[in-house]
Amino acid sequence: MWEVILGGVLVVVLMIYTLTGGADFGGGVWDLFASGPRADRQRTTIGKAIGPIWEANHVWLIILIVLLFVCFPKAFAILSTALHLPLTLCLFGIVLRGSAFVFRKYDPDNREAWRRVFAIASLVTPMMLGMTLAATSGGYIRIDQQGRWMHQDGYLATWLQPFPFMAGLLAVALCALLAAVYLLGETDDADLREDFRRRALTAAVAVGILAFATLGVALSNAPHFGWRLSGSAWAIPFQLLAGATALSVFACLWLRRYAAAKFAVGAQAVVMLSGWALAQFPYLIVPGVSIADAAASEKILAMTFWILAGGMPLLLPSFFYLYRVFSFSASR
Amino acid sequence: MTDLLAARLQMAMSLMFHILFAVAGIAMPLLMVLAEARWLKTRDEIYRTLAKRWCRGTAILFAVGAVTGTVLSFELGLLWPGFMEFAGPVIGLPFAMEGFAFFLEAIFLGIYLYGWDGKVPERVHFVAGILVCICGTLSGIFVVTANAWMNTPAGFDIEQGMAVNIDPWAAMWNPASLAQTSHMTIAAFQSVAFAVAAIHAAVLLRNPGATAHRKALAIALPVAVVTALIQPLSGDFSAKVVAESQPIKLAALEGQWETERGAPLRIGGWPDEEAEETRYAIEIPYLLSILAFNDPQAEVAGLKTVPPEDRPPVAITHFSFQIMVGCGMVMMLTALITLFLWWRGAKGPPQEWMTRHPWFLKLLIANGPLGLIAVEAGWIATEVGRQPWVIQGVMRTKDAVTQVPNIWMSLVSFTLLYLFLGIIVTILLKRQVFASLPGDGPNTDPEVD
Numbered sequence: 096m097w098e099v100i101l102g103g104v105l106v107v108v109l110m111i112y113t114l115t116g117g118a119d120f121g122g123g124v125w126d127l128f129a130s131g132p133r134a135d136r137q138r139t140t141i142g143k144a145i146g147p148i149w150e151a152n153h154v155w156l157i158i159l160i161v162l163l164f165v166c167f168p169k170a171f172a173i174l175s176t177a178l179h180l181p182l183t184l185c186l187f188g189i190v191l192r193g194s195a196f197v198f199r200k201y202d203p204d205n206r207e208a209w210r211r212v213f214a215i216a217s218l219v220t221p222m223m224l225g226m227t228l229a230a231t232s233g234g235y236i237r238i239d240q241q242g243r244w245m246h247q248d249g250y251l252a253t254w255l256q257p258f259p260f261m262a263g264l265l266a267v268a269l270c271a272l273l274a275a276v277y278l279l280g281e282t283d284d285a286d287l288r289e290d291f292r293r294r295a296l297t298a299a300v301a302v303g304i305l306a307f308a309t310l311g312v313a314l315s316n317a318p319h320f321g322w323r324l325s326g327s328a329w330a331i332p333f334q335l336l337a338g339a340t341a342l343s344v345f346a347c348l349w350l351r352r353y354a355a356a357k358f359a360v361g362a363q364a365v366v367m368l369s370g371w372a373l374a375q376f377p378y379l380i381v382p383g384v385s386i387a388d389a390a391a392s393e394k395i396l397a398m399t400f401w402i403l404a405g406g407m408p409l410l411l412p413s414f415f416y417l418y419r420v421f422s423f424s425a426s427r
Numbered sequence: 428m429t430d431l432l433a434a435r436l437q438m439a440m441s442l443m444f445h446i447l448f449a450v451a452g453i454a455m456p457l458l459m460v461l462a463e464a465r466w467l468k469t470r471d472e473i474y475r476t477l478a479k480r481w482c483r484g485t486a487i488l489f490a491v492g493a494v495t496g497t498v499l500s501f502e503l504g505l506l507w508p509g510f511m512e513f514a515g516p517v518i519g520l521p522f523a524m525e526g527f528a529f530f531l532e533a534i535f536l537g538i539y540l541y542g543w544d545g546k547v548p549e550r551v552h553f554v555a556g557i558l559v560c561i562c563g564t565l566s567g568i569f570v571v572t573a574n575a576w577m578n579t580p581a582g583f584d585i586e587q588g589m590a591v592n593i594d595p596w597a598a599m600w601n602p603a604s605l606a607q608t609s610h611m612t613i614a615a616f617q618s619v620a621f622a623v624a625a626i627h628a629a630v631l632l633r634n635p636g637a638t639a640h641r642k643a644l645a646i647a648l649p650v651a652v653v654t655a656l657i658q659p660l661s662g663d664f665s666a667k668v669v670a671e672s673q674p675i676k677l678a679a680l681e682g683q684w685e686t687e688r689g690a691p692l693r694i695g696g697w698p699d700e701e702a703e704e705t706r707y708a709i710e711i712p713y714l715l716s717i718l719a720f721n722d723p724q725a726e727v728a729g730l731k732t733v734p735p736e737d738r739p740p741v742a743i744t745h746f747s748f749q750i751m752v753g754c755g756m757v758m759m760l761t762a763l764i765t766l767f768l769w770w771r772g773a774k775g776p777p778q779e780w781m782t783r784h785p786w787f788l789k790l791l792i793a794n795g796p797l798g799l800i801a802v803e804a805g806w807i808a809t810e811v812g813r814q815p816w817v818i819q820g821v822m823r824t825k826d827a828v829t830q831v832p833n834i835w836m837s838l839v840s841f842t843l844l845y846l847f848l849g850i851i852v853t854i855l856l857k858r859q860v861f862a863s864l865p866g867d868g869p870n871t872d873p874e875v876d
Binding site: 146147148150151153154156157158160161162164165166168169171172173174175176179182183185186187189190191192193194196197198200201202246250391392394395398399402403406409410413414416417420421 | 483486487489490491493494495496497498500501503504505508509511512513514515516519520522523524525526527529530531533534535536537538540541542546547591593595829830831837840844848851854855859
């Protein structure tokens, strides 16, 4: 019982990280692809938007890791061994993204170089995070009778596969979509808004195509996961819901309803991650480690839950205050 | 190089790099808040400019600290999956609380760094700074309790190789927690205060009239003096806890091979692990027994009480401990000299006594790196001194290491990455300090964006 609740908490934290930290990576992606006569102003808007908040957003990832090793220590040990390489690449991305972002501000002589490092790291990191996540769903991490990872499979076969690759691209596209839609609310310059609107529409198309392509690849490369998403009892309603949120994002962007677009794109990301979690359930690592297999004792799980529940009344108001103070509308 | 050695070196390197940024993240907010408090009270623009300048440096340090801290949380699993599988649930409580404290620190630091010039109300800004101080300190304390648990594990039983009957509260407040958290918290403020004092003393030596730097020194020095005077007490308390709970670590710290009553304190010396003796040390009779157990005739266990495979590398442990204590003694003497000069200069114009003697400024400059060196040396002493155990008496380091091969490649890549970051941060901080604070007040400074 408690292990399912904590598994749910992990998914919720992952959703919040996607909506906050994911969008920061997306901002870096749009820095990389800034173009046209307003390229510099696009970059300035991006930098201003994420400057005060990215460190706080980033902490959701740390919370996620801590929850994983406290509540599901066995899964943490297996994942950090079998997925050593993508996780290490992730860390390089995280370190370079964060440092280059501050260096860019305080080292004007090399601003251009730091900007590039920041932008490229912002692309690589969500790609690796997406691949890591998909690698837990694909069935590549095989577990033996003793509950140990079969390390004779090697350190590449666990993640360097078509399905994780597609999922990585999907993660990047989703981050880019979130960022582009959020950025619409970070400026009142009509031309700049049109730039971000075009980018949001492009990203929305990319997310749609990649979502279908990822599912298609999953059917052969991650059969259990692919089947759950397409053939299980909840698959059709889920697909319809995902389609509806995607279309609503399009509609809002098309009609320039930017406040509604922000809401819709958040809903789309949440629905997509829910689909992933449902297809994964009841496994943490498909197919060898279930939530129950990896869970710590009930007492620890319950305690962790109550610490989280007790801490949120402190954390959430502070988090929202930070957002409100530095929102664009407050700065005008 | 074995994977075990590579993993240990990578962990040591990552921790030693991160700790420099972690102490800055804990202590710089205090200095900024003190400067801001002076500004709110006196409305002297220099204090506000000073707080904003310190903010710039802190922004760089905090960002690098946040990302290198993330690396550590992953490395626990990437390098020590066996340890985490066993210990994750036992020390989850402090890690979860650290997560919260760090979260709040990041939030309020965002408000503090970007909230100048009326973006948030003046009072809110000041309170945000105080909250950064509190949350940063708490976050450090929580993490150190997890390390203390590795030294004096408590709050669980072992059944079939797994931890059962876990009492997270008892694990968190294990016998070493109070000593280690107080020692490290003081060390954080002390090391940063001495480093900051040295930087501003360096400017004052060249330009004694630089008012802003004199005010900066007047904020950093009291913190340095107070911490340098109480730290030896905390160190004495820590040594007694180690003597009680980790006798072999104490023996390694002191180069004590034989078990004896009335053990001497050794200053310097060369622990020879082949011959099992410590040569060339200055020995002060009975002092180790007194320091460890408050009794000149107390028995101090020697390294020879355990077989060689259960002993830590004695030379490294002893040397780094000596370095830490030596740095602490010099800083304590410097603090006493500072107090003397302050008392003698009390009748003169305020703060003038600090710049009257160039030798005093030089002394402060020389003290600048000592706190940070002591922090690094202290961590080496406590971590190497626990070997061959990752959890004292429960799990050996070699049983915790990952089975991933070629860890040396990971070691080399992270070392190069951190070397690169270290160089950049040093250059940027140097530029912030020397270029942007010419010293004669806010009018000569370019405005902070």
